[in-house]
Amino acid sequence: MPLRIEDVIHELINPVGQLETTVDVLEFGDPSAEVRGIATTFVASSDVIRQAAKSGANLLISHEGIFFSHHNNREAIKNDPVATEKRKLIEETGMAIFRFHDYWHRYQPDGIMAGLIEQLDWQKYLAEYHPASAIIQIPEASVREIAGHLKSKLGVPYVRVVGDLSMICSRIGLLAGYRGGGLMAIPLFEQEDLDLMILGEGPEWETPEYVRDAVQQGKRKAIIVLGHAQSEEPGMNYLAGVLRARYPGLPVYFIAEKPLFQII
């Protein structure tokens, strides 16, 4: 019996159960088509779509929205030339694209977080999973040393830091994706007695300004901001491993993108 796209989607959402509202839909493609290969990625850019097609995959699983918005507001970009050309590319390649965001975050543990912790080789230091964060208890290290570890393990060219690079940390909050906002991150410092928070992305005037004030008061606090993609790509790589184990013999690829920003 051939493996169909709808079978894969069913398997992916099964551990969570059908959500009432979700952005996770089959954006393109025929659910009854046979799956010849799967590619996973943080966000299906034009290059990622081309690379997936070249590899022979016909199902691409994208964590973030492919038309530049979380809620995939297609009305807003109906006549936009970039979106139009991207739609054309998708149709030409015949690529099916499934958005896998909400469900993956609701796995127990969150698939994105589990992948990040694995890529950082920090499973042994995991103290606790919260729904939107993980608490990591490491042997004492400076902010600078931890930043070096992150850069090396994630293969990223830089990280952004607020705080003193020489500060010694052992208790870390890890928040992947857009979870760096003040309402989520700020109370965690106290609740979990954290020295350091490692964030994907968040508004600059909230948690970063909080840490600036804390440091100016002589408190021992710091944050490292990885970037949204850098914090969530490992979770989509991890998903590729899960799918390989589930479908032996089916080609499954993880496609990484280059860093979004250059620093100059």
Add this chain to the structure above:
Amino acid sequence: MPLRIEDVIHELINPVGQLETTVDVLEFGDPSAEVRGIATTFVASSDVIRQAAKSGANLLISHEGIFFSHHNNREAIKNDPVATEKRKLIEETGMAIFRFHDYWHRYQPDGIMAGLIEQLDWQKYLAEYHPASAIIQIPEASVREIAGHLKSKLGVPYVRVVGDLSMICSRIGLLAGYRGGGLMAIPLFEQEDLDLMILGEGPEWETPEYVRDAVQQGKRKAIIVLGHAQSEEPGMNYLAGVLRARYPGLPVYFIAEKPLFQII
């Protein structure tokens, strides 16, 4: 007749008229107190408050919220130790703090934008003001050259770029503050036939990913992200100049902060 805090506030909001809803309030201080000196800043951090007090100013005008949220959600940080110590510092210094965000953005032109354009020495290239952006038409220059100009004029150590550094630009959209989101920024590329957009801050998965896709399609588009504070500090410096002209003899200071993030 002494100049009172309420007189200064009245002057500041007068060109706009009373807004029905606004975050701009006197956060601390007695409106009837006499003004001995004014300091302006992007966000009143603990260091800024101390520096303002040391200068002899007793009215500090802050563009962003002083408790790490735009809507100044004091309930959320009621028992937070950083907020508590900051309140204590404000009370000890007796500093009056006026939030000046919404009104300044509604000046014609937007005071934040006018200050940014002046600091960039781009008044001569201003093509048009929109309510939330300005269109700048410069003699042809590469993205790399423009980034160099921004760093030099704003005194910032780095900018973040999506796109080709060698791309030649002449038509630029300028969006200060948190106006880099997709709904605001993406349509502007087409409507204004822009090569480059210079943004304060915005979600990474919207406009930056749009530009990544555009570049991968061979289109000539780029963005430079300054950072929220870097894009709005010049507008608060500009405000200090406006107040100096309005109140000759009264000491008026602009207080800059160090860059929020270190890149490592």
